[in-house]
Amino acid sequence: xxxxxxxxxxxxxxxxxxxxxxxxxxxxxxxxxxxxxxxxxxxxxxxxxxxxxxxxxxxxxxxxxxxxxxxxxxxxxxxxxxxxxxxxxxxxxxxxxxxxxxxxxxxxxxxxxxxxxxxxxxxxx
Numbered sequence: 001x002x003x004x005x006x007x008x009x010x011x012x013x014x015x016x017x018x019x020x021x022x023x024x025x026x027x028x029x030x031x032x033x034x035x036x037x038x039x040x041x042x043x044x045x046x047x048x049x050x051x052x053x054x055x056x057x058x059x060x061x062x063x064x065x066x067x068x069x070x071x072x073x074x075x076x077x078x079x080x081x082x083x084x085x086x087x088x089x090x091x092x093x094x095x096x097x098x099x100x101x102x103x104x105x106x107x108x109x110x111x112x113x114x115x116x117x118x119x120x121x122x123x124x125x
Contacts, residue, residue, distance in 0.1 A: 003033030006118045009111040010080030014067050041078050044069040047096035057122045060085035074106035081111040
């Protein structure tokens with residue numbers, strides 16, 4: 001299987017603060033390869049999701065109320081933008097890390113530069 005990398009999408013106003021905080025493009029992104037989806041946003045979030053744990057994946061038209069890393073009770077949002085959102089539903093839940101603390105991940109929403117390409121890669125695997 002090949003490895004595919006997908007950058008997170010950032011709104012122009014958020015890119016500078018995210019970069020200063022260590023959450024910018026240099027430290028963030030999504031990789032699909034070796035049977036896993038790896039998600040990272042600097043020191044604030046990281047997850048390794050087995051492809052077999054992804055029960056559904058699709059575009060997400062839901063709104064966002066913040067930028068960065070937010071979550072509670074297994075539902076997490078990792079975004080630099082309110083556009084290009086995708087939603088992954090996971091079963092079983094997987095362990096992720098938010099601000100270095102372990103969290104349970106059942107749903108993950110991401111803002112991606114190329115959400116359609118990401119979803120196409122997931123469909124192939």
